[in-house]
Amino acid sequence: METANEKSASLSFLSSYPTCWSTNQSTGPEICSDPGEPWLDAEIVVEGKSVVVNRSILSERSQFFHRLFNLRNDGSVSEGKPKYLLTDLVPHGKVGFEAFNDILLYLYTGMTKESPPEVSACVDDACVHVSCPPTINYAVELIYACAAFQITELVSYFQCLLLILAENAPVEDVIPILVAALHCQLNRLHSCCIQRIARSNLDNVCLEKELPDEVSSEIKSLRVKSNQESEANIKEVDPMHEKRVRRIHKALDSDDFELLNLLLNEYEVTLDDAFALHYAAAYCNPKVFKEVLNMGLADLNLKDARGRTVLHVAARRKEPAVLETLLSKGACASETTSDGRTAVAICRRMTRRKDYIEASKQGQETNKDWLCIAFLEREIRRNSMSGNLAMSADVMGDAFQMKLDYLEKKGDIYFLVLVHCLLIVFA
């Protein structure tokens, strides 16, 4: 369920673009090139798909494209159709086909349509898609494109949207916003994300693994300063313990199990003390995760300081091999986080509709998004069926026992054997 804050952040952001072009450019990105002026075309390849764009219009409305297409002073262009990869034009962040077309539509018309739900909404039926990861990631894609193409009014617009999301989304989903703010040099957004994360219980390991060193250091400094100012009696972390935990994590990073065993023997720190399974589920190769799990020294259903089991962490990562290993070893799929989310709910909320639907249509069982949800749903169904079977067995067991008493009196030995067999089957 969404919180009230999340609902307040609801914005149909693409439909509310300003209309800024004075001329009525009805041409959309799909029909952008004028057949009469083929020399104005350029080709931009996005996610393997070719998009033909009109150099003249884009140059007129974006300084970036003006420089890219190198228009002559008289407005003419060199002959031939140049070809570009979008990943070269927007090097710091991923921009998908749909986001690129939304930005093109804005450049051509000054307007746009609703954001496509297949790439900006998740597959969780309980979600209203205002601050789930696909919604955030789509807004992040758009701001990467706007910043690279120097469309200042849209950068301002999406910065405002992301400021709202950064304050209201689950804190782990603020990280891609912060990374985008860094790359796009959006100081206000950067500051907001830093403050939000500093106030949260996101652990240092996560900060160090997912953010640049200078940013994680800035957040840690803010936390120290905040603790000093509030004079809060916050439990100090034992630096020696933290050092040992880090060494255990490094041994996992380097797949060095000999070192790991040495550390465990030398230090008075267990795999559970180091939340080693959580760490491996989030950051290590699935093979390493399986190996540490097979050591049999860690609690499979242990919860970390944020109330997450290893399965919750693996569901967020969406790595099928890790999830399958965990479920095969008996991880509890119905366990919830401190805010009431199961692993499958986490996984559904992380998954875009496009990825899930495409995989379902084509039966591509190699699609990681689809596979992860399928594994978790199968486990829930299996548990549900075994629960029902156990219930049925109890009911049938009572009925058979009554029949057994009756038959014993009748002395029907052959039927008794059959009934005993059935009782064994349903036991």
Ligand SMILES: [Zn+2]
């Ligand atoms: Zn959603």
